[in-house]
Amino acid sequence: MxxxxxxxxxxxxxxxxxxxxxxxxxxxxxxxxxxxxxxxxxxxxxxxxxxxxxxxxxxxxxxxxxxxxxxxxxxxxxxxxxxxxxxxxxxxxxxxxxxxxxxxxxxxxxxxxxxxxxxxxxxxxxxxxxxxxxxxxxxxxxxxPEGFQFEKLKEILLPLDSFDSMGGKAFSKILKFVKAYSSKLHVLRINQNGITLDVQNNDLKNIAYFLKDFPGIYHNINGVPMHFAVSNYIQTHAIGLTILIEQKELLFERFFMGSSTTKIGNNIEVPLLVFHSS
The missing domain is CATH 3.40.50.620 (HUPs)
Known part of the structure; x- marks a missing residue:
């Protein structure tokens, strides 16, 4: 229960x-x-x-x-x-x-x-x-979000940066939730300093293992702040919910903060599910 x-x-x-x-x-x-x-x-x-x-x-x-x-x-x-x-x-x-x-x-x-x-x-x-x-x-x-009307979940977005791992307690809970309540997972690996080939290859191996028989899409994005990348991705894809792995204050630095021209604004666009990393 x-x-x-x-x-x-x-x-x-x-x-x-x-x-x-x-x-x-x-x-x-x-x-x-x-x-x-x-x-x-x-x-x-x-x-x-x-x-x-x-x-x-x-x-x-x-x-x-x-x-x-x-x-x-x-x-x-x-x-x-x-x-x-x-x-x-x-x-x-x-x-x-x-x-x-x-x-x-x-x-x-x-x-x-x-x-x-x-x-x-x-x-x-x-x-x-x-x-x-x-x-x-x-x-x-x-x-x-204020005024957001429920729609059956289909596609979920999971943005990750260099601090986030496809493993551990939080990621296990994410997989369980995604498979129970949606039909597709979009994974964005975002790093403003560039993503190494090793990280990308490791991500692809994890996706192949953890998302076996479950639709998943993987993208890596370099040199773009997380909040900006996420906002643009939501606007161009049928995302119904975003998931974040919370790591103390890093969550707010990575996702919410930014220059006045790039921060998301005063409202989140789709429901936001925060899983704690501990």
Whole structure:
């Protein structure tokens, strides 16, 4: 059974990410943990005064729990999938701390969230909340662009640079995901300083071994920043999802950062699945 964490701030963007997850995993047995995190900064003196003799839980947290229960009721009606179970969680904490706690206590396999956080703040590519979760939570994360409508996955893009290896735990999880949810894998080996013949030959051997009987396409690209190569490749191919192998801060340096003329912009173009290398 998959255990999937779905943080929500009840925005249209976060609900869209939840819908994407339920569509993607429709044939799997899943428990979805729908989490809403309340911050102390969201409460005012007036909120506490209005609580009167009620407890803080009854006056504030219970209202949020009711919202989550109503959301689950709508999801059950819309998707009507007997393989799905739901659990709602309201936490009074900082977002990152709350997600870490749920990940550990519920043994979460994947986090799915929208590309913009509740604050609406943006950082290079997408919401600062999402960036912070990728940076600080040791979990695989699927990020859904704002307004992106689910389509059955067919072709997936895997960009690699000199730090990435076709081996190890992350690559094994990538292969499992690709074979389960798509029909073709595009591999881009990108190195701004040039790719050696040994690296290329090793890649081709690995693809022949790991992707035996599964359609795969391999390209090597020299002298082009990763974010620029990926953006252009997505625009010229029917890519439905991009996968990255996260290696601490290197992910952001390789994929998101760049000059003002070459960085991808403020929005990712297709869903982004980040697998941690550790």
């Amino acid at each position: 998959k255990k999937i964490l779905l943080p929500t701030d009840f925005s249209e963007n976060s609900i869209n990410a939840i819908h994407y997850a339920l569509n993607l995993f429709e044939h799997d047995t899943c428990t979805f943990f729908i989490l809403h995190v309340k911050s102390s900064t969201s409460y005012t003196t007036d909120d506490l005064m209005l609580a009167g003799s009620e407890s803080l839980y009854d006056s504030i947290v219970k209202g949020t729990k009711d919202q989550l229960d109503n959301l689950v009721a709508r999801l059950k009606k819309q998707f009507n999938n007997k393989n799905f179970q739901y659990e709602t969680i309201v936490d009074y904490d900082i977002l990152i701390a709350a997600i870490k706690q749920v990940k550990t206590s519920k043994q979460i396999d994947l986090i799915v969230m929208g590309s913009n956080g509740v604050t609406g703040a943006k950082e290079v590519v997408f919401g600062s909340n999402t960036i912070n979760v990728i940076r600080n939570v040791d979990s695989d994360i699927l990020v859904i």
